[in-house]
Amino acid sequence: MKAYWYDNLPGDPRAPHDSGRPASPTTLQHLGILYQHCTSIADVDALAAARSYRNRDEITVAPHALGAAYEEKIEGFFREHLHEDEEIRYILGGAGYFDVRNEGDEWVRIRLEVGDLIVMPAGIYHRFTTDEQNVEFTNAMRLFKEDPKWTPLDRGEETEKNRYRQEYLKTRHTLAA
Numbered sequence: 008m009k010a011y012w013y014d015n016l017p018g019d020p021r022a023p024h025d026s027g028r029p030a031s032p033t034t035l036q037h038l039g040i041l042y043q044h045c046t047s048i049a050d051v052d053a054l055a056a057a058r059s060y061r062n063r064d065e066i067t068v069a070p071h072a073l074g075a076a077y078e079e080k081i082e083g084f085f086r087e088h089l090h091e092d093e094e095i096r097y098i099l100g101g102a103g104y105f106d107v108r109n110e111g112d113e114w115v116r117i118r119l120e121v122g123d124l125i126v127m128p129a130g131i132y133h134r135f136t137t138d139e140q141n142v143e144f145t146n147a148m149r150l151f152k153e154d155p156k157w158t159p160l161d162r163g164e165e166t167e168k169n170r171y172r173q174e175y176l177k178t179r180h181t182l183a184a
């Protein structure tokens with residue numbers, strides 16, 4: 008895993024966009040991001056049990072897996088959004104970038120590779136893209152507390168008032184402590 012401030016330069020979002028300014032573990036913690044490298048599924052199972060993640064499935068972000076929906080899906084993944092539940096991803100193959108936004112307009116880019124597990128809290132604005140090497144391939148396990156409530160809410164005035172967003176802004180510093 009590598010975390011750094013996004014450079015905000017134009018160009019392919021799948022490029023690294025590394026500003027050269029690392030994002031510290033404290034920065035990630037203050038954003039409410041939990042990260043763990045899991046060398047085995049047993050490690051994932053232990054974390055899932057500790058955090059009551061009762062369901063899981065897999066997603067492969069690739070044309071052969073998503074078919075005609077591929078372009079629409081990757082466009083939607085990279086469109087800034089929040090979820091009303093945690094987003095938990097364990098990388099099984101390939102690599103990709105999760106970008107998370109602070110309460111301002113600054114983005115932290117988190118590069119995840121095989122074995123990396125991330126937990127992003129409900130209400131955090133984020134986006135995802137595969138990387139240049141894995142332009143068309145990221146395979147990830149998705150873990151869920153309950154049935155997946157995948158209601159991505161794009162950034163907008165109404166979602167800033169969203170109760171999950173407001174709860175996140177109040178509690179974000181405590182979520183990954």
Ligand SMILES: CSCCC(=O)/C(O)=C/O
Binds near residue numbers: 066068094096133
């Ligand atoms: C590699 S997981 C696919 C992306 C996704 O499910 C999501 O919600 C991104 O924010």
Ligand SMILES: [Fe+2]
Binds near residue numbers: 089
């Ligand atoms: Fe998401």
